[in-house]
Structures are given as C-alpha cells and as structure tokens.
Amino acid sequence: MIEIRNLSKSYGRLQVLSDINEVIQRGQTVVICGPSGSGKSTLLRCINGLEPFQKGEVIVDGISVGDPKTNLYKLRQKIGMVFQRFELYPHMTVLKNITLAPMKVKGVPRKQAEEKAMELLERVGIPEKAGEYPANLSGGQQQRVAIARALAMEPEYMMFDEPTSALDPEMIQEVLEVMMDLAREGMTMLVVTHEMGFAREVADEIIFMDAGRIVERGTGDEFFRNPKHDRTREFLSQILK
Amino acid sequence: MFDAVQRNLPFLMAGFLTNLELAGCALAGGIFLGILVGLGRISSKAWVYRPVTVYVNVLRNIPLILVIFWFYFVMPILVGKTLHPFVSAAVSFIVFEATYFGEIFRAGFQSISRDLVSAAYSTGLTYWQTARYILVPIAFRRMLPSMITQSIITFQDTSLAYVIGLQEMVRRTTIVDSMEVRSIELYSFVAVMFFIVCFIGSRISRHYEEKGRRANVL
Numbered sequence: 001m002i003e004i005r006n007l008s009k010s011y012g013r014l015q016v017l018s019d020i021n022e023v024i025q026r027g028q029t030v031v032i033c034g035p036s037g038s039g040k041s042t043l044l045r046c047i048n049g050l051e052p053f054q055k056g057e058v059i060v061d062g063i064s065v066g067d068p069k070t071n072l073y074k075l076r077q078k079i080g081m082v083f084q085r086f087e088l089y090p091h092m093t094v095l096k097n098i099t100l101a102p103m104k105v106k107g108v109p110r111k112q113a114e115e116k117a118m119e120l121l122e123r124v125g126i127p128e129k130a131g132e133y134p135a136n137l138s139g140g141q142q143q144r145v146a147i148a149r150a151l152a153m154e155p156e157y158m159m160f161d162e163p164t165s166a167l168d169p170e171m172i173q174e175v176l177e178v179m180m181d182l183a184r185e186g187m188t189m190l191v192v193t194h195e196m197g198f199a200r201e202v203a204d205e206i207i208f209m210d211a212g213r214i215v216e217r218g219t220g221d222e223f224f225r226n227p228k229h230d231r232t233r234e235f236l237s238q239i240l241k
Numbered sequence: 242m243f244d245a246v247q248r249n250l251p252f253l254m255a256g257f258l259t260n261l262e263l264a265g266c267a268l269a270g271g272i273f274l275g276i277l278v279g280l281g282r283i284s285s286k287a288w289v290y291r292p293v294t295v296y297v298n299v300l301r302n303i304p305l306i307l308v309i310f311w312f313y314f315v316m317p318i319l320v321g322k323t324l325h326p327f328v329s330a331a332v333s334f335i336v337f338e339a340t341y342f343g344e345i346f347r348a349g350f351q352s353i354s355r356d357l358v359s360a361a362y363s364t365g366l367t368y369w370q371t372a373r374y375i376l377v378p379i380a381f382r383r384m385l386p387s388m389i390t391q392s393i394i395t396f397q398d399t400s401l402a403y404v405i406g407l408q409e410m411v412r413r414t415t416i417v418d419s420m421e422v423r424s425i426e427l428y429s430f431v432a433v434m435f436f437i438v439c440f441i442g443s444r445i446s447r448h449y450e451e452k453g454r455r456a457n458v459l
Binding site: 045048050073074076077079080081083084085087088089090091100101104105106146149150152153 | 354356357359360361362363364365366367370374375378379382
C-alpha cells in the first residue's frame with residue numbers, strides 16, 4: 001500500500017505539489033492526468049525518492065520515503081518505473097538492459113537472469129530483439145523493453161510517467177496492451193497518461209491534477225460522465241475532442 | 242645529410258622513450274584522477290563541488306610550465322628528499338592533466354539525461370553502480386575523441402619537462418646540437434618523430450568518432 005499524506009514540494013518559491021493526499025491499495029491501478037506542469041511526474045518521483053520533498057509523508061508498505069534513515073536503493077527495488085523517453089541504456093543490448101539490475105542489485109546468477117529476461121521479452125512480445133541495441137528498435141519496442149527491464153526486478157508497484165506520449169500513434173496500442181495485461185494480472189500501478197481509453201478500461205481511480213493539487217478524483221465512468229470541477233471539464237473536453 | 246641524427250640515434254631515441262613513458266604515466270594518472278574530478282564537478286554536495294571547482298579553475302588558468310617548475314621545487318619540501326625529475330614531472334602532469342580530463346568527463350556525464358540516471362536508480366542500482374555501469378561507460382564512449390585529442394596534447398607537452406632537466410628527446414637534442422651544431426637536421430628529426438605519433442593518434446580519434454556516431458551514442 002502507498003500512502004501519501006499532506007505532501008508538499010517546492011523548488012525555491014515555485015510550489016510544485018501542494019497538500020497531496022492519496023492512498024493506493026494493492027492491486028489497484030490509479031491514473032493521473034492533468035496539464036503539463038501540474039506536478040504529475042514530480043509526484044511519481046517523490047514516491048520512489050528520486051525527488052526530495054519538504055512537507056508531508058509518503059509511506060510505501062510501512063516504509064517512510066522521506067525518512068533520512070530509509071535505504072532508498074532498497075525501496076526502489078519494489079517500485080518499477082517507466083519513463084516517457086524509454087531511457088534504455090544505449091550501450092547495452094536489450095538482454096543486458098534487462099539483466100543488469102537483477103544481477104548487480106540482487107545478485108541473481110547470469111543464466112537465471114537471462115532466462116527471466118527472455119521470459120519477460122516473450123511477455124512483451126519481442127523475444128527476437130534480445131541481442132539488438134536499443135537504437136535499432138522502434139519507439140514502441142523500446143518502451144516494451146523498458147517495461148520488461150522494470151519487471152525484471154519483480155517489483156510490487158509499477159509507475160509509468162507518460163509512457164506513450166513520445167510514441168508514434170501506431171505504436172501506442174502495443175504498449176498500452178502490455179500495460180493493460182499487467183493491470184489485469186493484479187499489478188499495483190500508478191500511471192501518468194492522457195490515454196483516456198486506457199483509463200476508462202483499467203483504472204480503479206482517476207486523479208486530475210492542476211497546479212500541484214489534486215483537483216478531482218473519481219472512478220472511470222463517474223469521472224468522465226460528470227466531472228465536478230470546471231477545470232476538469234475544460235481539460236477533458238480538450239483531450240477527448 | 243642526416244648523419245648527425247644517425248650518429249646519435251640511440252641517445253635521441255632513448256630520450257623519445259622517456260617522452261612516451263612520461264605521457265603514459267600522465268595519461269594513466271590524469272585520466273583516473275580526471276574521472277574523480279569530473280564526478281566531483283557534477284556533485285550536488287557543496288563540500289565536494291567547491292574545492293574540486295577551485296582546483297580545476299586554478300590549474301586551468303596557469304601555464305603547464307609553471308606547474309612543472311612549482312612541483313619540482315615544492316615536492317622536495319613535501320616528501321623530504323630530492324626527487325628524480327621524471328617523478329616530479331609525472332606528478333605535475335597528472336595533477337595538471339586531471340583538470341582537463343575532468344572537464345572532458347564532466348561534459349560527458351552532463352550529456353547523459355537526468356531521466357537515464359533516474360531509470361538506473363529506479364531499478365535499485367546504487368550511486369556507484371550507476372556511475373560504473375551507466376554513466377562512465379556512456380560518457381567514455383562519447384568522450385573518446387576529445388580524450389584522444391587531449392592525450393596527443395599531453396604527449397606533445399611532455400617535452401616541456403626539459404626545463405627541470407629531464408633527459409627527454411628535446412633536452413637530448415639540445416645536448417647533441419651543442420656538440421654537432423646541426424640544428425636544422427636535429428630539430429627536424431624531433432619534429433618528425435612527434436608528428437608521426439600525433440598523426441596516428443588523431444587518425445585513431447577520428448576512427449572512434451565515426452564508430453560512436455554509427456553506434457548512436459554520440
């Protein structure tokens with residue numbers, strides 16, 4: 001379970017997150033949407049300790065992320081993350097991208113790590129690309145490798161930071177399908193995305209953020225059918241047109 | 242016509258070997274220290290960043306020849322005995338070149354996006370693992386051409402060690418010249434020897450530049 005209580009963060013005078021409260025239960029998929037600069041990515045980065053914050057608490061399975069005594073390296077093993085621009089290691093093959101962390105962080109033997117990596121590549125549909133370098137893959141393929149890389153650590157949570165916004169339209173679906181499968185298999189997921197079809201399909205909760213605040217939250221249908229705030233309505237009308 | 246060179250060839254070539262050895266030490270030490278300097282220069286910890294930055298700025302704004310002199314006179318005080326000019330020169334070169342390599346590495350490290358580092362962290366890799374498996378190898382590939390260029394400059398600069406009496410090639414040439422009085426042939430020969438090594442170096446640099454471009458890491 002991830003609990004966020006009164007989380008606030010600022011860069012100097014700029015308030016990027018204000019008083020965020022949220023609880024994510026095991027097995028849930030939560031979609032976060034909102035205009036750019038609304039603090040969605042920063043929120044994700046606070047949860048796995050990539051960004052420090054000044055006020056409030058983030059607690060992952062009882063471990064406080066903001067506590068200076070917390071071993072963040074250990075905490076991050078539980079939380080996989082997928083980025084907008086894939087961020088695969090360009091100097092390593094697909095297989096090495098996936099096996100690096102299990103081998104170096106968990107000490108999994110090479111053979112076992114590679115077997116697991118092949119299994120994951122099978123699952124995201126591109127086992128034939130194991131020996132390729134990321135530069136030779138399409139965007140959609142790269143993003144699926146990035147998902148496999150995160151899953152290789154057997155995380156209990158997965159966070160996606162606009163995983164399809166850097167993709168050509170015809171590649172979005174292949175990535176979303178992998179994500180939907182994950183959600184259906186019961187992975188706990190936090191997804192920053194503007195793919196409202198995906199949100200409608202798998203989200204247990206949708207959060208709308210603006211200017212560092214959670215403006216509105218709702219379950220799929222309720223969120224789309226009658227948004228309570230003007231700001232949400234305006235945002236949805238732009239995105240769904 | 243080059244008989245003066247021929248007569249003194251072993252003596253001169255032994256000097257050239259000293260240039261190569263000094264360059265070897267300068268590069269091994271300078272690159273190793275340079276990696277640490279580069280990491281220090283991108284550190285978010287002020288107690289790391291500040292002193293490293295002062296070190297880099299000071300050394301990069303004084304001529305190498307002064308650094309060579311300075312170490313030659315200061316090292317005996319520090320270690321309590323007179324040092325061989327080679328040791329003194331090697332220390333000067335390492336300390337001096339580390340700042341140049343450090344800046345090359347800093348640029349290389351900074352060319353790596355913040356999110357790539359975040360991606361490595363998000364899989365549970367530690368700071369040192371991220372540096373070792375991600376940052377340094379990628380930066381190294383991107384920086385290889387500049388590193389080779391800087392190495393060539395370092396090699397050329399080893400001749401400056403003649404000022405503290407190191408018997409490298411230029412020094413030995415002046416000795417031979419004072420006996421033979423055949424300046425043009427002798428110094429031309431030195432120039433040719435330096436040219437050959439440096440020209441090969443710059444070709445290697447270009448090779449890696451093209452290779453890096455093909456591998457999409459540049």
